[in-house]
Amino acid sequence: MSSIKIRLLTIDVESSLHYARLVNEEPAMATLRNFLSQDLLDSLCQFGSATIHEAQGQTGALNSAIKPIDPVLKLAGRALTVDARPGDNLVIHYALSKAQPGDVLVVDAKAFVDAGPWGDILTLAAQKAGIAGLVIDGAVRDAEAIIEMGFPVFSRGLSIKGTNKYQPGRVNVPVVCGGVLVNPGDIVVGDRDGVVAIPADRLDAVMAASKQRVAAEDDYRDQINAGRSTIELLKLSDILARHEMR
Numbered sequence: 074m075s076s077i078k079i080r081l082l083t084i085d086v087e088s089s090l091h092y093a094r095l096v097n098e099e100p101a102m103a104t105l106r107n108f109l110s111q112d113l114l115d116s117l118c119q120f121g122s123a124t125i126h127e128a129q130g131q132t133g134a135l136n137s138a139i140k141p142i143d144p145v146l147k148l149a150g151r152a153l154t155v156d157a158r159p160g161d162n163l164v165i166h167y168a169l170s171k172a173q174p175g176d177v178l179v180v181d182a183k184a185f186v187d188a189g190p191w192g193d194i195l196t197l198a199a200q201k202a203g204i205a206g207l208v209i210d211g212a213v214r215d216a217e218a219i220i221e222m223g224f225p226v227f228s229r230g231l232s233i234k235g236t237n238k239y240q241p242g243r244v245n246v247p248v249v250c251g252g253v254l255v256n257p258g259d260i261v262v263g264d265r266d267g268v269v270a271i272p273a274d275r276l277d278a279v280m281a282a283s284k285q286r287v288a289a290e291d292d293y294r295d296q297i298n299a300g301r302s303t304i305e306l307l308k309l310s311d312i313l314a315r316h317e318m319r
Contacts, residue, residue, distance in 0.1 A: 110242070117149040118147040120284075124283050125285060133270045135208070135268040135269065136210070136229070136251035139267065141264070143220040143225070148225040148261065148268075149262045150261065151175065151178040152177055152208075152256055154179050154256070158242060159183045161240040162190045162236045162238060163239060171203065178207045183210070187234060189212045197217070211229060214232055227263045254270075255275070
């Protein structure tokens with residue numbers, strides 16, 4: 074992978090015509106879009122969404138309805154955010170054309186699951202562009218084909234219905250996806266358990282906290298194998314006694 078710099082783009086509508094308006098990238102965004110090493114991405118996947126969620130203070134977990142269509146696949150990368158309208162995927166096509174290798178499309182489709190704005194054709198295009206995966210608060214279709222293609226997709230549901238291509242949307246703006254605020258350049262991690270978003274400016278701290286949590290849980294496993302109980306390890310005796318659970 075090479076160093077990546079993303080431009081912020083939006084879609085507006087004027088006189089019923091769609092057009093792209095380039096917005097100058099702020100210096101802060103250039104920093105947020107810095108290169109993520111493969112080792113770092115691998116570490117995030119190894120930590121897993123649950124560990125990361127706990128390590129950052131039980132924050133960042135997208136709604137539990139958003140799950141992988143193939144639970145074997147994991148996902149980690151920087152968010153290219155998409156604000157889409159229900160039942161329309163015009164802005165998703167647009168976002169795909171502006172994405173950079175390694176991006177994860179994070180689409181706020183307003184939890185609409187009665188149509189699938191993403192399918193196997195967009196998946197193929199995404200793979201050709203080097204996109205790391207899709208997280209959508211909405212539905213997708215062509216699930217079997219997407220699984221065969223090996224592309225990580227996390228969605229709220231599946232729908233065989235298609236969508237229109239008429240409505241405007243926005244790219245690289247803050248979105249609320251699965252009840253969580255995701256900013257452009259934030260990091261998203263997905264696996265069988267679900268999806269978690271990490272604010273870009275907290276990445277180093279969350280990595281350190283995740284490592285500490287993994288080490289602590291490894292110690293718990295060693296002690297459980299040695300015969301200690303979870304009540305001892307977690308110091309639960311007092312609270313159990315207060316509830317008269319002896």
